[in-house]
Amino acid sequence: MIGGLLDRSDSRVERIVPPSGFTASLTVLSAAAMAFLAVFIGAISMSASRVADDWGAALGDKATIRLSAPAETLQDQIDAVMTIAAQTPGVVGARQLTEDEQRALLAPWFGTDAALEGLRLPVLFDLTLEGDGPDIEGLRRRLQGEAPGAVYDDHARWRLPMVRAADRMSSVAGVSLVLIAAIGAAMVALAASASLSANRQIIGVLRLVGAKDVFITRIFVRRFTLRTIGGAVTGSIAGMIVVVLMPGGGGFIDLRFAGAGWLWPALVPLAGGGISYMATRYAAFRRLKELS
Amino acid sequence: MVEFDSVSVRFGDRALFDGVSLSLPAGSFHFVTGPSGAGKTTLLKLCYLEMAPEAGEVQLFGKETERLGRDEVADMRRKIGVVHQDCRFVDHLSVSENVLLPATATGVDIRDVDDNMSQLLAWVGLSRHRDRRPPELSGGEKQRAALARAVILSPDLILADEPTGNVDWEMSLKILDLLVELNKSGKTVICATHDLSLIRQAKTRAPARVLRIRERGIELSGADL
Structure with missing residues (x-):
């Protein structure tokens, strides 16, 4: 997939469909917004997981006896x-x-x-x-x-609900990421479908000269995938800057990435590209079937 | 090469073709003529599978076309070069890119056809215009560019729909000469035109035959017009 996207010899193919149109800006902007949200929600998810782990580890082997x-x-x-x-x-x-x-x-x-x-x-x-x-x-x-006068307290009374809350927040963040991916896929599919309709005449010419659906699809898939990756890179960088500038302090709201978590902003554009690839491919084949 | 078996086409209540059968052998040169709206373009559309008959069967290259999938239709079209009356270019591409479009769209290595493209542009007299865009060309130049695009991959069947419709007589003869030359090189040519003078000129250059569209049918004539 990546090899095909980066193949410079495809520039001739790329030129067949004009790059202008509202779908270009729509795709880039929505990819940037979705990537920003994904980075931010990823940070929340990781922070919540980290807090849950820390509390579980730090307090799980501790207890208190209170004597009055x-x-x-x-x-x-x-x-x-x-x-x-x-x-x-x-x-x-x-x-x-x-x-x-x-x-x-x-x-x-x-x-x-x-x-x-x-x-x-x-x-x-x-x-x-x-x-x-x-x-x-x-x-x-x-x-x-x-x-x-001694009372044994294993902290479970307040520790477990907070760990559960952190776990739940992490799960909600995961669901939010799935929703972001789904909305992103829908936006790209919509934009690709609109672009195919707008270029109906060119598609007609391509079919006239013997182009197969897979060739026509490739033009749109390549274009929308690259646009999505471009928008997502911008959104990820913006999201990362905001996350880095968030106040730290090691508390529950410490959203800053730690360790392998720093890979997340880099993974978001790649995931966006993958989602765009599949969404455009699906939309293109479906639209071409309707246009035939 | 092209066979119609009891082909019928209707547009609403109007029957355009009613049980038409014909057989055009490989290497032949046929003109399709008839009054406006008689079905000349429809006949060509049936030949390059842009439309299917309501009844009957169209066979191309010895193959039935009724149940072909979209990829098979594409494979079939790679053997057919079409010159439309409105040329159907991709306007933001240059003339040379448009001429190369069949190669680009079918994955043929451009290096294999680049020389061919230059020769073709010279043959149709458009070498100087290779970097211009189609809207910048005159009617005759567009028709010749469309002809170059139609033959870039050396198809077996060439369909031309009123290729001289928007050009003067001198340019019409040039385009006719190109079609005759293609036919002499072994290509099957079907050319729709309402221009009887052009057909008479063609008959002095090649053994062309005429498919005359009459009321709901097609009549094949040899010499008389």
Whole structure:
């Protein structure tokens, strides 16, 4: 396909159909717009996947025990939690958070200079898990018996919905890409069909001199595929610039590409060319059948 | 070469041909004549498969044409050169590109026919006009360019529809000479014209016969006009 598109000896063939007409601008503009959207939505999809993966990986092997106890039993319960954590299969590390770490956790709400000494804050334990983690029900029962103020939190309550949301966003982005491809294909097919109708007279001459449908189709396929690739390259570059200029920060809205993701803007024009090739071919054969 | 078997063509309620049968052998030269609207162009269209008869059968090169697919029709047309009354050029291409169009459209290597094209343009007297576009040519020049395009791939059958319709007498004779020369080189020529003087001139140059279209039929005549 690519070899045929780049074959310079086809310039004589290319000249048979005049390149002017609204279909040229329509194809280039719609390809550019679709490529821009594809790059942007691809960035959203990849960002969402990345977030889902990060959250799954970062929090999947972590859990927290929160301990609120009267001052007279606090140390006993702290010791009990540390002992239980050390003895529980699936838990490979347990550490009590320092006051500074707790202050840092509360900084978004109280600021960094807040005096927390007066507040009765729970004691937090950071657990590191392995494999499938501990038997949660067993661990909760033992904590209830030996450290009644301790609550085990595996973050699932808020982590899973967010991971699910990120996954869903990634799926929606995938569906959007399919829709963009379908709309792009429809636009190119429409433009190719209009171009074939507008050049009905030339097609008549070509048929008169013995041209087969495959030859006539090739002229239009080549033209529309190259136009689509040209428009898509422009749209991809514009989309990439916008994505690069988006604010980063590593949060959920960090749309910037990472690693192999940078290939995506380069793949969009190629995919556009492939879609255009198939759409024009289909439209051309269909229109030529009607014109015969 | 061309055979009609009980061919009928109707346009609405009007029967143009009704059960016409004829057989034109290879290498023959026939004029098709008759009044305007008698069906001269329709007869040629049947010969290059631009239209199909309502009834009956058209055979070209010994092959039935009724059930040919579009690719087979294209294959058949590669053996036929057609000169239309309105020439049917691709106007934004140069004269030489138009003459080469059958080669371009059928995948023939241009290097194989480029010399042939130059000779053809010289033969039809258009060497100086090879880079001009068809709208810049006169009526006679267009007809001669169309003739060059029709024969560039050396087809076996040449169909000309009123090739002298828009030209003066001197140019008509030049075009006639070209057709006669093609016929002498073995090509089958069918030329539709209403110009009886041209036919008389042709008869002094080649063994041409006349297909005279009359009421719903075609009559073949030899010498008398």
